[in-house]
Amino acid sequence: MQTVEREFKLKESVLSAHPVSDAMRSAVQAQLEALEQKHDVTVLFACESGSRGWGFASPDSDYDVRFVYVHRLPWYLRTRSGRDVIELPVSAELDVSGWELRKALQLMQASNPVLLEWLRSPVVYCSVAAWVPRLRELALQSFSPVRGYHHYLSMARKTMKNHLRADSEVVKYKKYFYALRPLLAARWIRELGGVPPMRFAELATALLHDADLLAELNALLAVKMRAGEAATSAPWPRIQAFLQAELALAEQYAPQAKPLSAELVQATDAFLLDAVAHFNTQ
Numbered sequence: 626m627q628t629v630e631r632e633f634k635l636k637e638s639v640l641s642a643h644p645v646s647d648a649m650r651s652a653v654q655a656q657l658e659a660l661e662q663k664h665d666v667t668v669l670f671a672c673e674s675g676s677r678g679w680g681f682a683s684p685d686s687d688y689d690v691r692f693v694y695v696h697r698l699p700w701y702l703r704t705r706s707g708r709d710v711i712e713l714p715v716s717a718e719l720d721v722s723g724w725e726l727r728k729a730l731q732l733m734q735a736s737n738p739v740l741l742e743w744l745r746s747p748v749v750y751c752s753v754a755a756w757v758p759r760l761r762e763l764a765l766q767s768f769s770p771v772r773g774y775h776h777y778l779s780m781a782r783k784t785m786k787n788h789l790r791a792d793s794e795v796v797k798y799k800k801y802f803y804a805l806r807p808l809l810a811a812r813w814i815r816e817l818g819g820v821p822p823m824r825f826a827e828l829a830t831a832l833l834h835d836a837d838l839l840a841e842l843n844a845l846l847a848v849k850m851r852a853g854e855a856a857t858s859a860p861w862p863r864i865q866a867f868l869q870a871e872l873a874l875a876e877q878y879a880p881q882a883k884p885l886s887a888e889l890v891q892a893t894d895a896f897l898l899d900a901v902a903h904f905n906t907q
Contacts, residue, residue: 736769
């Protein structure tokens with residue numbers, strides 16, 4: 626599997642980088658293989674879900690590895706449900722956790738946007754070719770603009786309330802992006818419809834057209850990508866003002882509901898049955 630590009634994406638107006646070395650990729654894949662053996666499961670899909678997937682990692686950012694897995698048949702035939710999450714002890718460098726497939730599908734049907742983000746990550750460690758495209762299509766069909774919009778709006782509102790208040794004298798660089806990315810994802814739903822991309826640069830390039838704002842945003846990105854995760858500075862006025870205005874706009878919008886069809890529920894159930902049967906006959 627090829628190493629993800631470390632260079633900035635020149636075709637876009639917003640800086641982006643997804644640094645994963647060959648050595649780290651091998652280390653992650655070894656961890657996934659070890660947990661498959663330990664828990665007797667099959668990993669269907671694994672990716673980066675944090676700042677390295679979003680495209681604005683700092684040099685000391687950890688690796689947020691997320692995955693979806695299938696158990697052996699006896700696990701599904703017990704009267705009491707078993708634990709449906711696998712989490713490895715968090716280290717200074719690696720944060721690895723995954724959802725069992727049935728749990729992932731249940732959250733998908735509830736329009737939890739997180740699984741969709743995983744499936745659209747630009748940094749992929751494992752993807753079973755015969756199954757992941759089908760899972761991705763089900764996730765796209767299950768997307769709810771209402772729940773997705775409110776998920777992103779809530780993330781942005783919380784970050785701004787706790788870390789980016791108007792009277793803040795010092796801010797962490799990364800907190801700007803923890804508010805910018807969900808606000809732009811909400812704007813994507815509001816203006817373009819459908820599922821917003823995971824990559825911050827794709828969101829910003831498509832939605833932002835103010836040259837001065839983009840220049841300040843790129844300057845902040847360049848500093849963020851060189852500084853440590855805990856690095857701080859005085860507030861950036863243009864970005865601070867944009868966030869306040871964008872949050873106010875976002876809170877005025879009411880997205881239209883999209884009901885989950887019975888056919889989609891049946892297709893999701895069929896996928897779970899097919900996957901469990903397949904990975905128990907290998």
